[in-house]
Amino acid sequence: MPSDLAELARYAAALDAGELAWAHATGRLDADDTRWLAFLRRCDLDTVAGEFARLEHLEDDAELLAACRELAAARGGAARVWAYLDDCRTGAPPAAGRQEFLLDRAAAGLGMDWSSTSALMGTDRPEEVDAALDRQDPNAGTALIGLAVTNPDPDAVLARIARALAVPATRPQAVTALAHTARLHGTVDAACLDLLRTVPRGNEADDDLWAYVPRRRLPWWLWRHQLLGRFNRG
Numbered sequence: 001m002p003s004d005l006a007e008l009a010r011y012a013a014a015l016d017a018g019e020l021a022w023a024h025a026t027g028r029l030d031a032d033d034t035r036w037l038a039f040l041r042r043c044d045l046d047t048v049a050g051e052f053a054r055l056e057h058l059e060d061d062a063e064l065l066a067a068c069r070e071l072a073a074a075r076g077g078a079a080r081v082w083a084y085l086d087d088c089r090t091g092a093p094p095a096a097g098r099q100e101f102l103l104d105r106a107a108a109g110l111g112m113d114w115s116s117t118s119a120l121m122g123t124d125r126p127e128e129v130d131a132a133l134d135r136q137d138p139n140a141g142t143a144l145i146g147l148a149v150t151n152p153d154p155d156a157v158l159a160r161i162a163r164a165l166a167v168p169a170t171r172p173q174a175v176t177a178l179a180h181t182a183r184l185h186g187t188v189d190a191a192c193l194d195l196l197r198t199v200p201r202g203n204e205a206d207d208d209l210w211a212y213v214p215r216r217r218l219p220w221w222l223w224r225h226q227l228l229g230r231f232n233r234g
Helices: 004-012 017-025 031-048 051-056 061-073 079-090 095-107 126-134 140-150 154-165 171-185 190-196 204-212 220-233
Strands: none
Touching: 004 031, 004 079, 004 095, 017 031, 017 051, 017 061, 017 079, 031 051, 031 061, 051 061, 079 095, 095 126, 126 140, 126 154, 140 154, 140 171, 154 171, 154 190, 171 190, 171 204, 190 204, 204 220
């Protein structure tokens, strides 16, 4: 199992290879955590994965450590992101660090390979979707679906689904993401339900909400649609 620090680094920063290498070279992350984070970042970046792919596939611990020391020596300032992550472990994430190591990198497209549908289907940081919606990226909807199937926090996912449901260009993918969230977490929120009501009935989110979310949490219009549909089918 990944360490708590590795899990935090997955969500709280978009690491570059030198920063990851520095953490292993200085003993902050063990070899397994380093390979795991390198794998995730390689998936994030796909066609531009660079050194992450190299670190992921170094199976010999001594070779991995040597490679990390080499990368860390060439990357000045790598300690700063880990100081930020240490602060995250002890309280609220420092605003300046979150801006620099997560939000700014997401806005610049450094967190994900936005040319790769395969990479975007693994999006697990909500801030990547926020940045994509802000810049009206044509692949924002794909990243939202990825977020729905990878991020363990349904509240964070639903907040981004609501944003995407309000925009015609991303509404179809938002409906799909809402269906995935209902299926995986058995929940929905009022904002998404209000926006879903404006979508033509009979979509996949209607069906998965009905199947996986407790019925007492569903609105009357969805009850009416589902019950009338069953009656009409005879």
